[in-house]
Amino acid sequence: MAHKLHIIIASTRPGRVGPKVANWIFEYAKEHGKFEPVLVDLADFNLPVYDEPHHPRLQQYQHEHTKAWSASVNAADAFLFVTPEYNYFAPPALVNAFSYVFKEWKYKPAGLVSYGGVSGGLRAAQSEKLLMTTLGVVPLAEGVAIPMVGQLINAEGQLVPNDLIIASAKGMLDELIKWSEALKPLRSA
Template sequence: MTEQTVRLAVIVASVRDGRIGPTVANWFADQARPRQDLDVDIVDLAAFPLPLALPGFGSGPAPEAARTLESLTPRLAAADAFVVVTPEYNHSFPASLKNVIDWHDRQWRTKPVGFVSYGGLSGGLRAVEQLRLVFAELHAVTVRDTVSFHGVWSRFDDAGAPTSPQECEGAAKVLLDQLTWWARTLRDGKAARPYAAA
């Protein structure tokens, strides 16, 4: 890994049984891995169960939660950029994702966030629009272009490959190009001068 390499965390947001999220995330990671400018880490939130109690309230996390944070927090902190792979549940995003976002404040700050969404007719885009508001509150920069899968259950074959790769591979490249530009720009900016946070 060189100084120019962007450390990209691909976050699998859904933790439900029978989810297709890992299939979508693995496909996207496979689009990113051949690039020499990216180092990819898949962070599956199903492996990091956290309590619903917010940080800063009560006496702190229970021992199990503390162990989860010890393994998850450094991976988020090490990332230069994020791609959130999210479904849409009831016009919004999964509670598991919001919980992890709330447990981590500084780890998102001044970093770019991209989105790969999936669902029914909307392709998860309503979840993405709400996530843009959440990440703005955390001083993260969301990338404009997204990858979305409408009718996701018919968009991947049994081997986990898209049934129409030409439709999504181009969108993935645009997202990755924008994400790496933002990651380098923000990293260089922070190195030149401190970020003025309220």
């Protein structure tokens, strides 16, 4: 059975580039063949600033949006976060989404596909790794950085990656499947 890979679009801003990047990595992950990729758009969950009355470790969720997000995170064996950079940091919507659930994240590896201007979103990726480790997610050293992302979007609105981006994606997915397999006994315990 293929490992379920949730590709999470981390930005919820209108006019965002995230879905274009996510569509590319989704198709690439399908071609890679080791995962069952699932596109997950954080915007679809409409998560307000954390509004649950109980700590997430208790899993006593009161709101339907939390229950839906919990089910989505729980269903994944591994994650790819498609993330821009906001003020040298992670998108606020993603920081909020990380905080909504706790146990559902544990023992799952994560790769980062960051994008932006000259930095390619790398500062956001670094800040997200700190959040992930607190939740028991294993962030990979391998990742994909896409600098000057606007220059790689064609007239049809599709990301056209260069050879370096493609090679980075292959290396990241190759590592992600190893970690997903290695952590599987912990996820099922």
